Amino acid sequence: xxxxxxxxxxxxxxxxxxxxxxxxxxxxxxxxxxxxxxxxxxxxxxxxxxxxxxxxxxxxxxxxxxxxxxxxxxxxxxxxxxxxxxxxxxxxxxxxxxxxxxxxxxxxxxxxxxxxxxxxxxxxxxxxxxxxxxxxxxxxxxxxxxxxxxxxxxxxxxxxxxxxxxxxxxxxxxxxxxxxxxxxxxxxxxxxxxxxxxxxxxxxxxxxxxxxxxxxxxxxxxxxxxxxxxxxxxxxxxxxxxxxxxxxxxxxxxxxxxxxxxxxxxxxxxxxxxxxxxxxxxxxxxxxxxxxxxxxxxxxxxxxxxxxxxxxxxxxxxxxxxxxxxxxxxxxxxxxxxxxxxxxxxxxxxxxxxxxxxxxxxxxxxxxxxxxxxxxxxxxxxxxxxxxxxxxxxxxxxxxxxxxxxxxxxxxxxxxxxxxxxxxxxxxxxxxxxxxxxxxxxxxxxxxxxxxxxxxxxxxxxxxxxxxxxxxxxx
Amino acid sequence: xxxxxxxxxxxxxxxxxxxxxxxxxxxxxxxxxxxxxxxxxxxxxxxxxxxxxxxxxxxxxxxxxxxxxxxxxxxxxxxxxxxxxxxxxxxxxxxxxxxxxxxxxxxxxxxxxxxxxxxxxxxxxxxxxxxxxxxxxxxxxxxxxxxxxxxxxxxxxxxxxxxxxxxxxxxxxxxxxxxxxxxxxxxxxxxxxxxxxxxxxxxxxxxxxxxxxxxxxxxxxxxxxxxxxxxxxxxxxxxxxxxxxxxxxxxxxxxxxxxxxxxxxxxxxxxxxxxxxxxxxxxxxxxxxxxxxxxxxxxxxxxxxxxxxxxxxxxxxxxxxxxxxxxxxxxxxxxxxxxxxxxxxxxxxxxxxxxxxxxxxxxxxxxxxxxxxxxxxxxxxxxxxxxxxxxxxxxxxxxxxxxxxxxxxxxxxxxxxxxxxxxxxxxxxxxxxxxxxxxxxxxxxxxxxxxxxxxxxxxxxxxxxxxxxxxxxxxxxxxxxxxxxx
Numbered sequence: 001x002x003x004x005x006x007x008x009x010x011x012x013x014x015x016x017x018x019x020x021x022x023x024x025x026x027x028x029x030x031x032x033x034x035x036x037x038x039x040x041x042x043x044x045x046x047x048x049x050x051x052x053x054x055x056x057x058x059x060x061x062x063x064x065x066x067x068x069x070x071x072x073x074x075x076x077x078x079x080x081x082x083x084x085x086x087x088x089x090x091x092x093x094x095x096x097x098x099x100x101x102x103x104x105x106x107x108x109x110x111x112x113x114x115x116x117x118x119x120x121x122x123x124x125x126x127x128x129x130x131x132x133x134x135x136x137x138x139x140x141x142x143x144x145x146x147x148x149x150x151x152x153x154x155x156x157x158x159x160x161x162x163x164x165x166x167x168x169x170x171x172x173x174x175x176x177x178x179x180x181x182x183x184x185x186x187x188x189x190x191x192x193x194x195x196x197x198x199x200x201x202x203x204x205x206x207x208x209x210x211x212x213x214x215x216x217x218x219x220x221x222x223x224x225x226x227x228x229x230x231x232x233x234x235x236x237x238x239x240x241x242x243x244x245x246x247x248x249x250x251x252x253x254x255x256x257x258x259x260x261x262x263x264x265x266x267x268x269x270x271x272x273x274x275x276x277x278x279x280x281x282x283x284x285x286x287x288x289x290x291x292x293x294x295x296x297x298x299x300x301x302x303x304x305x306x307x308x309x310x311x312x313x314x315x316x317x318x319x320x321x322x323x324x325x326x327x328x329x330x331x332x333x334x335x336x337x338x339x340x341x342x343x344x345x346x347x348x349x350x351x352x353x354x355x356x357x358x359x360x361x362x363x364x365x366x367x368x369x370x371x372x373x374x375x376x377x378x379x380x381x382x383x384x385x386x387x388x389x390x391x392x393x394x395x396x397x398x399x400x401x402x403x404x405x406x407x408x409x410x411x412x413x414x415x416x417x418x419x420x421x422x423x424x425x426x427x428x429x430x431x432x433x434x435x436x437x438x439x440x441x442x443x444x445x446x447x448x449x450x451x452x453x454x455x456x457x458x459x460x461x462x463x464x465x466x467x468x469x470x471x472x473x474x475x
Numbered sequence: 476x477x478x479x480x481x482x483x484x485x486x487x488x489x490x491x492x493x494x495x496x497x498x499x500x501x502x503x504x505x506x507x508x509x510x511x512x513x514x515x516x517x518x519x520x521x522x523x524x525x526x527x528x529x530x531x532x533x534x535x536x537x538x539x540x541x542x543x544x545x546x547x548x549x550x551x552x553x554x555x556x557x558x559x560x561x562x563x564x565x566x567x568x569x570x571x572x573x574x575x576x577x578x579x580x581x582x583x584x585x586x587x588x589x590x591x592x593x594x595x596x597x598x599x600x601x602x603x604x605x606x607x608x609x610x611x612x613x614x615x616x617x618x619x620x621x622x623x624x625x626x627x628x629x630x631x632x633x634x635x636x637x638x639x640x641x642x643x644x645x646x647x648x649x650x651x652x653x654x655x656x657x658x659x660x661x662x663x664x665x666x667x668x669x670x671x672x673x674x675x676x677x678x679x680x681x682x683x684x685x686x687x688x689x690x691x692x693x694x695x696x697x698x699x700x701x702x703x704x705x706x707x708x709x710x711x712x713x714x715x716x717x718x719x720x721x722x723x724x725x726x727x728x729x730x731x732x733x734x735x736x737x738x739x740x741x742x743x744x745x746x747x748x749x750x751x752x753x754x755x756x757x758x759x760x761x762x763x764x765x766x767x768x769x770x771x772x773x774x775x776x777x778x779x780x781x782x783x784x785x786x787x788x789x790x791x792x793x794x795x796x797x798x799x800x801x802x803x804x805x806x807x808x809x810x811x812x813x814x815x816x817x818x819x820x821x822x823x824x825x826x827x828x829x830x831x832x833x834x835x836x837x838x839x840x841x842x843x844x845x846x847x848x849x850x851x852x853x854x855x856x857x858x859x860x861x862x863x864x865x866x867x868x869x870x871x872x873x874x875x876x877x878x879x880x881x882x883x884x885x886x887x888x889x890x891x892x893x894x895x896x897x898x899x900x901x902x903x904x905x906x907x908x909x910x911x912x913x914x915x916x917x918x919x920x921x922x923x924x925x926x927x928x929x930x931x932x933x934x935x936x937x938x939x940x941x942x943x944x945x946x947x948x949x950x951x952x953x954x955x956x957x958x959x960x961x
Contacts, residue, residue, distance in 0.1 A: 039575060043795040045568065046555045046577060046674040048709050080791050080838070082815055089794020142799070271838035273847060276680035276788055278710050 003238075005231045006208055007160040008197035009223075011173060012151050013183040014127070014190070015058045021126040021150035022049030022092060029189045037129075037144035043087030048277050051076075055150040058182040059099045059124050060283060060291045062152060065180055065298055066119050068103025072283055074123075076275040081268050085129035085142050093153075095272045098123035099281065105176070106300050107168040108318035117169050118157030125151050146190075152182070158197075158208065163227040167220050170194060175299055175322040193218045198230040200238065209234070210244040214251050214258055226251045229258055302327065310339035316347065325361045332368035337375040345375060349392055366395050374402045386459050387411050414460045417469065420453075423461065424473055427452045438474060446470070476501050477637035478954070481546060481694040484640060488535055488545045495535065495545030499528040499589050502547045506591065506638045509958055513614045515623075515633040517552045518560050519592040527589045534587050543701060544587030549642040551630050552593040553600055554580050554685070555674040563676045564596040564608040564626075567796050567803045567822030577674020578706045579643070579685055586701050591639055594629030598824045599793065600650055600678040602626050603896045604886065607826045612883055615658060616955040617921055621880035624654030624896070630688045631658035636958040641689040641698055647678050648781050649876075649900025651686045652912035656875035656924020659914045661941065661951055662688045663695045666932050667907035668713035671706030677792040679785040680711070682904045691951055692913065692941035696720035699934065715932055723935050724942040729763025731940065732868040736771040739873040739899055747918055752874045755915040755925040758944055759872075767868060773860040776853045777902030782894065783837050783850035784905070789827075790834025796822060829890075858906045865930040870940055873899045875912040875924035903928050911937045914950035922950075 020027050023040035040047045063070040077095035100122035108114045129147035131140050154173065160166050174192055177183040184191045199211035212234070214226050229251075234244050249258040297305075303321035306312050312320070320327040326346070333342040350371065354364060366374075374391055377383045383391065383406060394405045406412055414420060427449060428435055438445040453466050476498060479487070487493045503521055510516050524547070531545035555561050555573035562568045576584065584590070597607040605613040605628025613628040615621040616636040623632040627644030631654040634642050644651040646664035655662025663686045670685040677683060687695045687702060700721065705714045735756060740749055756766055798804035798818025805817035823831070837846035864871060876896050886893040903910045908928055915925040929937040945951050 042800055044575075044801070045561070045563070045571070045573070045676045045795070046672075048673050048711075050708060050710055078791050080794060082794065082797060084797075084799050084811065087795060087800060089797060090791055269840050271791070271835065271840070271843075273787060273791070273838055273843075276711070277677075 002203040003200050003231075003235050004203045005161055005198060005200045005227075006158045006211075007162075007166050007227060008158045008211070009156045009160065009166060009169065010195040010197070011154045011156075011170070012127075012193050012195075013154065013177050014192075015055050015150040015152055016181065016183055017052055017054045017058070017150050019052060020148040021052050021055055021124070023148055025148065027149050029186070029191070031145055033141070033143035033145060035145065037147060041087065041144055041148045043089070049092060049275075051278060051281065052150055055124060055152075056099070056281065056283070057287075057291055058180075059122065059152055060288060061180050061182055061295060062122055062154075062177065063100035063103060064288070064292050065176060065295055066100075066103030066105055066122075068100045068119060068122070070283055070288055071097060071099050071101060073097070074099040074281045074283070076124075076278045076281065077272045078275050080271040083128070083131075084140065085131045085144070085147065087129065087144060087147055091126060091128060092275055092278070093125035094123035099283070105169060105172055106303075107165065107172050108303070108314055109164060109168055110315065112313055112315035114314060114318070115159075115165065117159045117165070120155045120157050122152050122154040125153060127151050163224045163231075166196070166227055167224050170220055170223060172299065172322060175324075179296055179299065179324065187218045190218055194223055196223055196226055196230075198227055198234065199244070200231055200234045209238070210246050212244065212247055212249050212258070214249040215261070217251060222251055222253065225256060226258060229256065233258070310334055310343075312339060312343055316343050319347070323361075329361050329364075329368045333372045333375065336372045337379065341375055341378070342372075345371065349389065353392075353396060365398060366392070370395055370402070377402055377406065381413060381415065381462065382406065383411055383413050384459065384463055387413065390459075411460065413462050414457055415462045415465060417465065420457070420461050420465055420469055421473075423453055423456050424449075424466070424469055427456060428473065446474070449474070477505060477640070478952075479640075480691055481640060481689070481697045482542070484546055485542045485544075489540065491535075495528040495531040495589060496525060498545065499524050499547050499591070502591055502639055505636075506633075509636050509638055510633075512619060512957070513616060513632050513636060513638075514611055515595055515613050515629040515636070515638065516549070516592045517562055517564070517595050517610050517629070520559055520590055523559070524589050524591050527587075531587045531589060541586050541701075542697060543583065545589060546641070547589045547591045547639055548583060549591050549594050549630060549633055549639040550580060551596050551627050551642070551644050553596060553645050553676045554593075554643060555676065556580055556590070556593065559590075559593065561593065561676070562609070563600070564598040564610065565822065565824065565827070566609040568676075569609065569803065571802055573674075575674065578671035578708060579702055580674060582701055582704075583698075594627070594633055594642060596629055597626035597650075598827050599676070599789070600626040600645055600647055600683075601789070601826050601830055603649070603653055603893055604881070604883075605629065605654070606883065606887055607824055609824060614883070615880045615921075616958055617659060618880065619957075620882055621921065622657065622883055624657030624876070624880065626650040626654070627662070627688060628654045628658070631655050631660050631662065634658070634660045634688050634690060635955060637954060641687065641694055643685060643702075644688045645675060645678075645683055645685050646900075646904065647682045647684075647785060648904045649897035651688060652900050652910055652924070652926055653876045653897055655688055655912040656914075656926070657880040657922065659922030659924075659950070659953065659955075660688055660690060661692055661695055661911065661913050661945075662686065663692075663699070663911045663934065663937070664904070664909060665699070665703060665934050666713070666909045667904075668711055669703050669715075669909070669932065669934065671704070671709045671712045673706055673708040677788075679788040680792060681788060682781075682785060684904075691945055692911070692938050693721065693724055693945075695911070696724060696938045696942070699938075703934075713932070718935055720935055720938055723939045726939050727763065728759060728940055728943050731759070731764040731870065732767060733759055733764050734767050734769035734864055734868040734871045736769050736774060736871060736873060738771050738774040744874065744877060748874055748877065748879075748923065751916045751918060751923045752872070752925055755944070756872055758947060759940070762943055762947070769864055769868065769871070771860050771864060771871075771902075773853065773857045774902045777857060777905055778894065778898055780850040780853040780857070781897075781901040781905060782833070783846045784854065786830040786834035787838050787847050788834070790831045790838065793823075793827070793831060798822075854905045857902050861906045861908060861928075869929075870936060871928040873926045873928070875899060875926040879918050879921035879923060899926060907931070909934050909937055911941050913941045913944060914953070915948075916950055917953075
């Protein structure tokens with residue numbers, strides 16, 4: 001039987017505000033435990049929440065960027081449950097009336113095909129504190145610095161069907177929220193984390209299968225591994241006639257598998273109801289207009305511009321659009337050089353070297369201007385592509401500018417027809433057997449002669465001229 | 476001294492006829508003498524009171540005093556007070572000292588008022604008799620075998636016995652107006668949002684409103700000037716201008732349209748009680764007001780809706796008392812579950828537990844639509860009822876409570892009877908309207924209260940009407956016999 005997977009992602013992003021969602025406490029990461037928890041964060045009797053307006057602006061900004069509806073009125077609700085790191089006994093969230101609804105994100109897959117992934121909703125809520133189970137000798141420590149941190153929870157439509165799509169979606173989202181300047185994107189600090197819902201069903205079945213939810217993944221790799229593991233696990237269960245249980249899972253990084261959280265978590269009835277301490281959140285058209293002016297060029301717009309202006313394929317355009325540093329590097333080079341040549345070098349030679357040296361593009365030893373100079377020498381025929389690679393290596397090691405290296409190493413391409421002819425004659429003389437075989441019809445030997453000529457010229461002969469002249473001589 | 480109004484006391488202080496220390500000592504002496512009979516106070520703050528009084532005297536001597544400087548007050552123990560225990564009438568918070576002052580406490584502190592103590596109340600403001608207090612019931616100064624009403628029973632009894640000139644209270648479904656009526660004092664519940672809730676321990680957030688209990692409507696108006704107002708720390712507080720509530724106290728009420736809801740004056744109302752209320756209405760008529768019978772068909776749905784909405788919010792508001800950060804914590808918890816279960820079982824009284832169960836039930840996903848959602852719909856209809864009524868009339872007049880003060884212990888076994896003593900007050904709370912209860916006579920030597928209901932933010936009108944009534948009657952000046960002496 002053929003199987004089909006359906007994946008839904010719930011991404012929690014920490015909004016990059018100075019203070020918390022409902023109190024004036026600082027919202028920075030890494031402070032001494034409980035040093036950023038006010039009476040409001042501690043849920044002291046009599047305290048009340050006051051909504052952080054910057055967090056609202058950020059949610060609106062996100063909504064506009066994913067072309068969603070920003071609700072003119074949204075409502076905060078209480079999600080009630082007991083846990084020691086949840087000081088009030090409820091989390092203030094948005095339930096039936098979220099601020100952002102019906103948006104989408106375009107993702108581009110490796111084969112260059114783009115796909116629209118729906119965003120059901122995004123809502124504002126406060127984070128809980130942290131329970132620390134280590135270092136307390138059987139007791140539990142509670143750090144409430146995180147309690148009340150502002151979160152935007154972004155929920156995708158069940159449009160995603162593979163781990164590859166899921167990761168592409170997450171990476172696109174990750175770039176977007178950083179470009180919008182609403183999230184640091186720091187995954188180690190939990191500023192961008194993800195819950196993954198997975199279900200499978202036979203290809204011909206209409207209804208979704210039973211889903212599982214894996215909580216709190218904070219790396220793209222874990223998301224990929226979780227999804228692949230879950231799809232396989234669920235297919236195996238169904239193949240053997242079993243049923244998948246709807247449950248909440250944790251991903252065990254060490255064992256590379258998912259396993260159920262305590263069953264008790266499942267039975268919770270959150271008893272949502274409208275938060276009576278906050279008024280309905282009103283968003284005016286003026287607010288929306290003001291914020292829409294603050295939105296920078298979005299990855300999607302950039303991708304479309306790159307594809308159109310630079311005639312790049314969708315995949316390359318998308319890679320650039322989703323990497324701010326890479327795209328400014330590219331644009332510097334592409335101003336002077338054929339964009340396709342520029343892109344090929346940036347994603348080929350340069351990326352490989354950067355990866356090998358574990359450097360980011362900002363740390364590249366070869367600046368965009370330097371690369372442009374090198375590529376200009378290919379374009380004007382001074383050097384061949386092959387020689388350019390040698391020069392690239394020397395540039396990387398800081399052995400001077402392109403022109404200096406060409407000069408010093410006499411790497412200039414030989415374009416003098418007489419000189420090339422001399423070399424060709426030499427090669428034909430040295431290989432009489434091959435010449436005879438070629439003339440008897442073995443066409444494939446043409447490449448052999450080109451190779452010999454290039455070798456004899458130490459790579460400097462202009463390949464096009466070699467081709468043309470050889471053809472004449474071999475007639 | 477204890478019979479004087481706030482303005483008279485203020486004048487005496489200003490003209491150095493008395494010092495704040497003397498005034499404070501006078502009331503502290505009365506508390507010492509009378510409170511053992513009444514149990515109106517949970518905490519008496521003698522030392523800090525005298526210190527505050529000294530500071531007030533300095534302010535007065537430097538001519539930096541406001542109207543309220545140096546005047547003693549008591550706060551219901553639901554308001555957080557820095558460095559002074561705030562128990563909310565519960566064992567759960569018996570050990571709780573707030574690190575901060577409630578906004579309204581702070582505001583009155585800033586005027587230089589002198590805090591005498593924190594008054595007794597039903598646990599977490601849940602009750603109509605003050606019998607649900609961890610600190611024992613409060614007695615009614617008019618008859619020590621009767622309840623003073625609740626939940627602000629301590630504040631009302633304290634004012635009635637003249638142990639304090641004025642006190643604060645809170646009203647969620649009638650908790651200022653009903654005990655004011657049963658204790659024979661004047662009690663105002665302002666419009667929802669008029670006074671900040673920040674620092675007021677929450678019972679039902681969408682209904683809770685701080686208010687004032689005093690001898691006269693004029694005293695209420697004087698205090699309200701400094702008590703009311705927008706608070707950036709309370710998102711539900713109203714950003715409306717605060718008028719001078721004393722400015723229109725003597726305005727004529729001639730031509731004022733007063734509505735008497737048929738739903739209140741039916742065969743279920745005791746005839747003698749009805750007579751007293753009609754008599755009060757006649758006093759207004761004498762001054763030129765025009766009486767109308769009106770219909771408030773949704774009023775009868777107020778009680779059931781209230782007992783869904785209030786417990787729902789309470790169950791959530793009281794979840795924070797889990798033994799983890801503050802308040803009562805059980806001894807030697809076995810595990811987390813045990814810590815929660817025993818801390819809460821030991822810390823909360825029966826009525827609080829009952830309401831937590833009810834609230835949890837009505838919010839559960841299987842019952843939400845049948846109860847909570849329905850109650851909210853009723854709430855909208857009630858609000859509409861009142862909005863329609865106020866298109867044609869200026870104020871509404873009803874009994875505050877169907878009966879006078881009842882015997883201690885008489886309704887503790889019958890929850891419905893207990894709840895019904897708020898039958899005329901809860902729908903006003905659901906609508907968020909302001910209401911005031913003023914003394915309007917006696918039945919069998921127990922006070923009767925009449926309730927006046929105004930349109931949103933029309934406290935000035937209510938206080939004006941109440942004041943005019945108190946200019947021609949003296950019910951509000953009566954002092955229970957045992958407390959008449961110095």
